[in-house]
Amino acid sequence: MGDISVSNGISNGNGVNGKSHSLNGYRKSCWYEEEIEENLRWCFALNSILHTGASQFQDIALLDTKPFGKALVIDGKLQSAEIDEFIYHESLVHPALLYHPNPKTLFIMGGGEGSTAREILRHKAVEKVSMCDIDEEVVDFCRSYLVVNREAFCDPRLELIINDARAELESRKECFDVIIGDLADPIEGGPCYKLYTKSFYEYTVKPRLTHNGIFVTQAGPAGIFSHTEVFSCIYNTLKQVFKYVVPYSAHIPSYADTWGWVMASDAPFCLSAEEFDLRMKQRIKGENRYLDGRTFASASTLSKAVRTSLENETHVYTEGAARFIYGHGRQNQD
């Protein structure tokens, strides 16, 4: 019933019966509201609340919003919106895979939504994608409801693991050409903090990269003010561990902010915009909507204000190091 009435709603919304103007009247009375920060709100008119559920870890909802289409919301925070998630996922995935000479094996930390796997699997040469998310219900929820990722979830090259990404990486013996961090931001005490620390990068991620492998991670808000929350620290922490580190960013309308990613390797990143475009054509099935060589050139050239404060960042994410390394050592002895 819910689905039927919802589709009614949508078809009306499309104005097929000339009632859309007044339906809009009705619809504008239902809103999704997110507190971007304590004193800043971002509100979307709602068509409907398509599905809601709860996992052992999180609450999940799939909303149908007027400005941004279907939106995945976890614990009251927008994760991705139908209309512009391609900006986030093309930016997270393609630069690392294109800079790498020949990426065949990949590991995704998190990414339960499936969109990161979807973008990776567009690369024809990719042989194996290991996607490791801790929350099985979220994965099942997205597999059931995010039509756009259904094909990816069925791709035989995708290995889906339900586990803590760190435990999984530490338990692996093989290495990966590219490791991708698609996790929640490193909030002190948050679920993912320990997956952004120097020791994690040094002792867990790097050992699992093949020679000249590339690590890339989402890196939180990168706006002219918001980049100091986590973006600059993630950049600086990776600089402690890898020879070459490239921060880049893009404005994502549904996030009401510019978002950041950081790419790191011990091999230099050198591709001209033209080479970037050439590899895109050769390697990727279908057309990118957002990213190409010039877009990446622009995205990886930060504004003066952000560039300067990244250069001046001194904070490094760490854990109570000694104890951790000790414990880590012991695990390795097993």
Next chain:
Amino acid sequence: MGDISVSNGISNGNGVNGKSHSLNGYRKSCWYEEEIEENLRWCFALNSILHTGASQFQDIALLDTKPFGKALVIDGKLQSAEIDEFIYHESLVHPALLYHPNPKTLFIMGGGEGSTAREILRHKAVEKVSMCDIDEEVVDFCRSYLVVNREAFCDPRLELIINDARAELESRKECFDVIIGDLADPIEGGPCYKLYTKSFYEYTVKPRLTHNGIFVTQAGPAGIFSHTEVFSCIYNTLKQVFKYVVPYSAHIPSYADTWGWVMASDAPFCLSAEEFDLRMKQRIKGENRYLDGRTFASASTLSKAVRTSLENETHVYTEGAARFIYGHGRQNQD
């Protein structure tokens, strides 16, 4: 799916799995918002948008709200909320039916939601209820989704007519013991304006009342300020047509206001609170939740401010009279 996920949502909301605190977190991010007036907003946290639809006349939605339960919204205006609609409907129906010596036949103008019929049908002696609503889709929508009124919709004593209430009354030959107006407010140019005019009461309603029959209508907001919008004019208009007129009011939380009703007849209204209670016991199946003799005594004793401005009201609702009466006359000749 919709329904399943919604019921998940609800059970979680009830905290059966200890997740309710965070689900609340999620839920509070979806809101229903109504502009009570241009500068005043009333917002309910949403559990879900259960059903939406559109009729030839109006847009309809059934929302599941946290503070007031399921809420019926038509054209972006709250019509009735699960948690307190009984205040409105007990107040609209029972005083007129209890003051009447022996009401057997009733006519409802509007009332497509079904709750007014439900309350009437609790009166054991009632033989026939003619409910005349102009919007078939709204009636079907409510019959399908408002579980609380399902029994009423199936009662053999209910005759459901889809027609303009005035055309219907003018086409009828028989009379009714009680006629009930359960219509939208008389906004100039609004759909129901002509069902609140002196000429309508005088030439259409009154002729269809049995001897000593009673007319009662919802009469819009009756708050200390809002009663001047329509309540006092409806009262004053009925005073022009009936010997005895009783205005009364009650605070309805989900409306964020005190609501008004006016009862009118050519027979005096005399019942003590005790007689009122006695008739309730004798005539009505089940217990009222809101209304009894003392409640009605209080509801029909208006505060000084409202009482005074009702006494001083001079406006009478009329139409471009002559032409209308002429037309009306012709119809009577038929």
Next chain:
Amino acid sequence: MGDISVSNGISNGNGVNGKSHSLNGYRKSCWYEEEIEENLRWCFALNSILHTGASQFQDIALLDTKPFGKALVIDGKLQSAEIDEFIYHESLVHPALLYHPNPKTLFIMGGGEGSTAREILRHKAVEKVSMCDIDEEVVDFCRSYLVVNREAFCDPRLELIINDARAELESRKECFDVIIGDLADPIEGGPCYKLYTKSFYEYTVKPRLTHNGIFVTQAGPAGIFSHTEVFSCIYNTLKQVFKYVVPYSAHIPSYADTWGWVMASDAPFCLSAEEFDLRMKQRIKGENRYLDGRTFASASTLSKAVRTSLENETHVYTEGAARFIYGHGRQNQD
């Protein structure tokens, strides 16, 4: 500067220069928002934020709102609005003073806003009003900015005390004809909880009442659902201490709810509506806007639902009694 621009704002708002329609456009973009409860919001369009300040105990703001005029907000909660505070204050003050044969001396617990004193001082026979509020800054703020109470603050019959109401009452030797509680609700652990307990009423308030003296207190929300929060418990607690207890209520638009008060004494409350009106005329300077005999008759006749749950209320507000009574005893020995 602030004041000048504000008064500009207001004069424009009044349309003196024909711009008010568009100013409304602007104004509607600023809103005061209050969470009546976790899932229910009440929002007023703002003309301006007239004054803000902070005391040792609370934050204070005087807002100019479009729907309700000037509004006093303490710690983000609306205290009283220019347009309808008369409902609250006439209801709090006049019934007790009118039922009392000849009230000359009064004590106000709280009431720093000054409106309670203002209503009391309209009684010509009143000789002394002791108003005891704990928050000097709030009192100063209201004295400076609430023009409507300026006269009351200057009345020689007013004695203003800055102290904890309980400590003050316990330190007093004299008795009062009427004691009025104009305090925040009794939230467990809240600032005023101990001023609503059985022991406080029994050992602190009652001893300070003259023979046949009357105690009256604001008693929180009294809506059909909200009355169970504190109204029914305050009623039941007072019933343990006084022979005669009268609960009454009124809808206050700016509160988006019906509000409650409870009046208590060891002398019976007997006045007909006519006697009530007569005493009003004889004793009170000027006209009441809200209250008269019939209004009070209605206000003190609760609806079936509320009446029943008050009768069935069993909870009594208490403190860790023994220790308190001991301490109290010691103070009396001083």
Next chain:
Amino acid sequence: MGDISVSNGISNGNGVNGKSHSLNGYRKSCWYEEEIEENLRWCFALNSILHTGASQFQDIALLDTKPFGKALVIDGKLQSAEIDEFIYHESLVHPALLYHPNPKTLFIMGGGEGSTAREILRHKAVEKVSMCDIDEEVVDFCRSYLVVNREAFCDPRLELIINDARAELESRKECFDVIIGDLADPIEGGPCYKLYTKSFYEYTVKPRLTHNGIFVTQAGPAGIFSHTEVFSCIYNTLKQVFKYVVPYSAHIPSYADTWGWVMASDAPFCLSAEEFDLRMKQRIKGENRYLDGRTFASASTLSKAVRTSLENETHVYTEGAARFIYGHGRQNQD
């Protein structure tokens, strides 16, 4: 008084007296709300409404917002916010002035806020800035309240004209090295539409530019979706009139979008990032906060999606041309 209480507010907000946590509590109850589009809202917590006024054309307000500092709002639309207006104004002014070999005389269409003049006047070689705004009250309001622009308003090189920018340009005989459009967007029927048309650029702007002079205009939202509203059309319209046209954009947090500007000339734009930085150092007093050579290189490299749709844009802004050109011709005869 207003100002005092406001400054109290602010100092408290800064937590100087440890009350900030609760003051935040209060403050979050007042919000500025803007409908970015019909179904999208952007809300800032308010500290205070500093000043409001109305001109013959528009309503003006200066708000003190928590997330973005002081904000100038005209007709309910945010014009610029203290915290990030430098992004808009550095981007509007400096590229054109730096690409120009030696700009001495400038004309600003609009710009009543004063910030555009402020940035221009930082260029030591500038000899004369003619700023032409139609709304004297807005200019006076900003001159009085926008402290940051006070110095600019007093600079002897600034000539302030109150007139329609087109009438003014058409009445001028002299030419300008750079003409800057700091106007509202070209909404059909809006006040500024005719200042964005091909004929205006061709017959009014271009004739008033010195040899190799540069025209630059703000060009509305330039986000991945919003750039089609006006940005792409302004770009395409200027392409019809000038040999070289450079569109560029930057994310402005308080606008919740990426913003666009278009720079146009018959001389090519050629400066390396290094030359850009060198001219900045030589010509501009003080340090830019946002813009430098690499920032502009990034800002003027649009993402694939935006670049493609600019290239494919076919719409050109025009007026009912014939009549207009005739009229224009007549004026030239005068």
